[in-house]
Amino acid sequence: MTHLANVVQWFANPAHWQGPDGIPQRLVEHVQISAESVAIGALIALPIGIALGHYGRFGNLAINISNVGRALPSFGLLVIAFQVFGLGNLPILVALVALAIPPMVTNSYVALREVDPDVKEAARGMGYRELNQLVRVELPLAVPLVMAGIRTSAVQVVATATLAALIAGGGFGRYVIDGFAQQDYTKLFAGAVLVAALAMATELSLSGVERLLVPRGIRLLQAPAAGRATTFKTA
Amino acid sequence: MQSSAFLDYVDPWVNWTWLESHVPLFVDALQQHLTLTAIAVAGGLALSLPLGIAAHRWRALRNPLLGFFGVVYTIPSLALFALLVPYTGLSIVTAEIGLIGYTVLILVRNLLIGLESVPPDVLDAADGMGYRPLARLAFVELPLALPAMFAGVRIATVTTIGLVTITALIGLGGLGQLINKGLIENFHTPLVVATALSIALALVADLTLVGLQRVAVPWSRDAPR
Numbered sequence: 001m002t003h004l005a006n007v008v009q010w011f012a013n014p015a016h017w018q019g020p021d022g023i024p025q026r027l028v029e030h031v032q033i034s035a036e037s038v039a040i041g042a043l044i045a046l047p048i049g050i051a052l053g054h055y056g057r058f059g060n061l062a063i064n065i066s067n068v069g070r071a072l073p074s075f076g077l078l079v080i081a082f083q084v085f086g087l088g089n090l091p092i093l094v095a096l097v098a099l100a101i102p103p104m105v106t107n108s109y110v111a112l113r114e115v116d117p118d119v120k121e122a123a124r125g126m127g128y129r130e131l132n133q134l135v136r137v138e139l140p141l142a143v144p145l146v147m148a149g150i151r152t153s154a155v156q157v158v159a160t161a162t163l164a165a166l167i168a169g170g171g172f173g174r175y176v177i178d179g180f181a182q183q184d185y186t187k188l189f190a191g192a193v194l195v196a197a198l199a200m201a202t203e204l205s206l207s208g209v210e211r212l213l214v215p216r217g218i219r220l221l222q223a224p225a226a227g228r229a230t231t232f233k234t235a
Numbered sequence: 236m237q238s239s240a241f242l243d244y245v246d247p248w249v250n251w252t253w254l255e256s257h258v259p260l261f262v263d264a265l266q267q268h269l270t271l272t273a274i275a276v277a278g279g280l281a282l283s284l285p286l287g288i289a290a291h292r293w294r295a296l297r298n299p300l301l302g303f304f305g306v307v308y309t310i311p312s313l314a315l316f317a318l319l320v321p322y323t324g325l326s327i328v329t330a331e332i333g334l335i336g337y338t339v340l341i342l343v344r345n346l347l348i349g350l351e352s353v354p355p356d357v358l359d360a361a362d363g364m365g366y367r368p369l370a371r372l373a374f375v376e377l378p379l380a381l382p383a384m385f386a387g388v389r390i391a392t393v394t395t396i397g398l399v400t401i402t403a404l405i406g407l408g409g410l411g412q413l414i415n416k417g418l419i420e421n422f423h424t425p426l427v428v429a430t431a432l433s434i435a436l437a438l439v440a441d442l443t444l445v446g447l448q449r450v451a452v453p454w455s456r457d458a459p460r
Contacts, residue, residue: 076430159311
């Protein structure tokens, strides 16, 4: 039990709550690079997934993106990006964006594909133009799965950002990687707790956003998105 | 400024001469990679089958089970390994607890999707033909759930092959070891080749499973993927 007592002590130590290697600073680094990566990834992935799903074309492309996305070893990708771009945030950002894209493309593609064709036809019959139909009929129905894709990406990115400490990145991964390197199992464990908590918090807060964004009627109408979403785990 | 030959040396992305003389290194890594993956998927299946069937039979189990493994799945692998290291050390046990834990969510979910997709008419017909519950499960429900199950095995396998690289940080890693070598020695060849091999291995494993599924489960043409 001394091990856990040490971990509790580590958290209680005020020195670990301030300065450039303090928990608040590491939290900001971790969240910032993750949020930037997911945002850039979303700007690239969502239009692609939504367009592919809306037009119902290139379904194989969407499936292949998910297969290759799953096969990408995040560790290798990060290190290669490091060798290409050198020190700094750029290699981390590039690798994280690359990993953020597949879940969002796949899930938004499926989301748009799953919109009932009868509903689309009804919208057309009511005089909706194509863009209006997409924005006001299809997208609201697709929101749960699109959001599930964003959530999957975000959790993946937060997880992979931990590995960024290997290529001199900041964030909570610092404690884990340094803990391994220094064989300091207290720091290692404390870092792992922080990383796990952050991943969990990301999952829960985005589920909350999803809840706010999905109209009640649609929530009652559809099976829970969590059960239908395409899962990814790369880190 | 005069520069020495040493500083002029540019590390190519792939140094073929080095690669040719170090093939066994890659064979060993590939072997370890496959072993770690196979144990994870087989162990995951061994856990998921009883758990999934139980959750199908007793609905009350379903949400707690999916919830628990959902939480495990959310924990980043490096953090999960780090949480286990103080107890199970830098060992294959640590790696496999994590890897198996991740496959269970994928496999149980797909098994449940498969079992739930069996049409009620088929179940009625089986009951009418005198199948006892256990025989109905074994000879009617599970075969019909196999396509969805196969889809789960494919996802679990591809996912695990990617995750195995991260076990390099706890002294295993398969191809991940060579990625780590590339990082530590600042040497491109093992890094690039091992990353490419890892992607290739995942895609080949996926295609192999598709082929296997065509042969073993010919009724799975329209299976979910």
